[in-house]
Amino acid sequence: MSVHTEWLSGDLSAIPCDQPKITVTPSNTRLGSIRCFEFHWIQAVPKVGGRTIKAFYDLETGRLDIVEDLLGIGTSDIHGIECVQVQRIIYRAEHAWRPEIDDLYCKMTSDQSEMLAVQLHGQRLQTFKDEDFMMNWGGVSGHDITDDGRFLIQPDGSYRLASGKGGLGAGTWMVTIGERTFLCLRAVEPVVDEREEIGESFIDQASGRTILYRQYRGRQIRYVESQDPLERNPDERFPNNRRIIINDCVFIQSNCTGRAHDMITATSLGLSF
Numbered sequence: 001m002s003v004h005t006e007w008l009s010g011d012l013s014a015i016p017c018d019q020p021k022i023t024v025t026p027s028n029t030r031l032g033s034i035r036c037f038e039f040h041w042i043q044a045v046p047k048v049g050g051r052t053i054k055a056f057y058d059l060e061t062g063r064l065d066i067v068e069d070l071l072g073i074g075t076s077d078i079h080g081i082e083c084v085q086v087q088r089i090i091y092r093a094e095h096a097w098r099p100e101i102d103d104l105y106c107k108m109t110s111d112q113s114e115m116l117a118v119q120l121h122g123q124r125l126q127t128f129k130d131e132d133f134m135m136n137w138g139g140v141s142g143h144d145i146t147d148d149g150r151f152l153i154q155p156d157g158s159y160r161l162a163s164g165k166g167g168l169g170a171g172t173w174m175v176t177i178g179e180r181t182f183l184c185l186r187a188v189e190p191v192v193d194e195r196e197e198i199g200e201s202f203i204d205q206a207s208g209r210t211i212l213y214r215q216y217r218g219r220q221i222r223y224v225e226s227q228d229p230l231e232r233n234p235d236e237r238f239p240n241n242r243r244i245i246i247n248d249c250v251f252i253q254s255n256c257t258g259r260a261h262d263m264i265t266a267t268s269l270g271l272s273f
Contacts, residue, residue: 012053014271017064019057020178022212022262024202027172031185033146036208039106039113040141040168041189041199043210043265046084046106046113048072052265054213059241059253059260066261067091076105078116078127083107113141145169145187145203151246158245161190175202175211177268182211192247194218197255200244204267213263216244216251227258 056066105117117127147169184202234252
């Protein structure tokens, strides 16, 4: 079943309403590095014409909850630095699928991408010169995602971070979405603070594109009343959700919406644009 074309027309109408079956299993194949031109954790491709379509499925209902369409629409200039303007159109079920538009301004070189500015819903432009921008949006995404042994798997399935390593790679995995299977390098943010959130991406070897993305919240983060009337932490709110444990810090699959999602992309659905 596909989304009704009254709110998503053309290419986007092919996105299924119900989440395809997803299985993730470890692979004996070792992928040491993958070249990925997406901006980490946002999956935007900062070049004119670069497009990413993302479908977020509610983990509890299995229903399509959010669709994001990101497209590099042209060049721009932020504080004298030439960059690419990526327009992000967001459709949310809870907002009756009315489009919301954000603009992201990214600089890409041969080795890395950098976020320079964002403008959310037409509000004030925030740039890298603003306080807290680097914490919320900044940073540099290297195009080479490497597995250099930083994430050391323990017998209980948790991880210890090896000293002197800097890669984001955490093993090679086979990811099946519907009838399509991908050999992927798993990338995880190496955070060891339960007051933070982390991202987990499965990046396809063949295309260098994200296939599956999940967010996790540290168990010390409590939801506010608007997110959860009981103001629980994610461990209490989602006792059966997936967990990632890094250096004894526990992160539970969930996000700032008060829900949890599996995000898959047009690549994983076999859609091309």
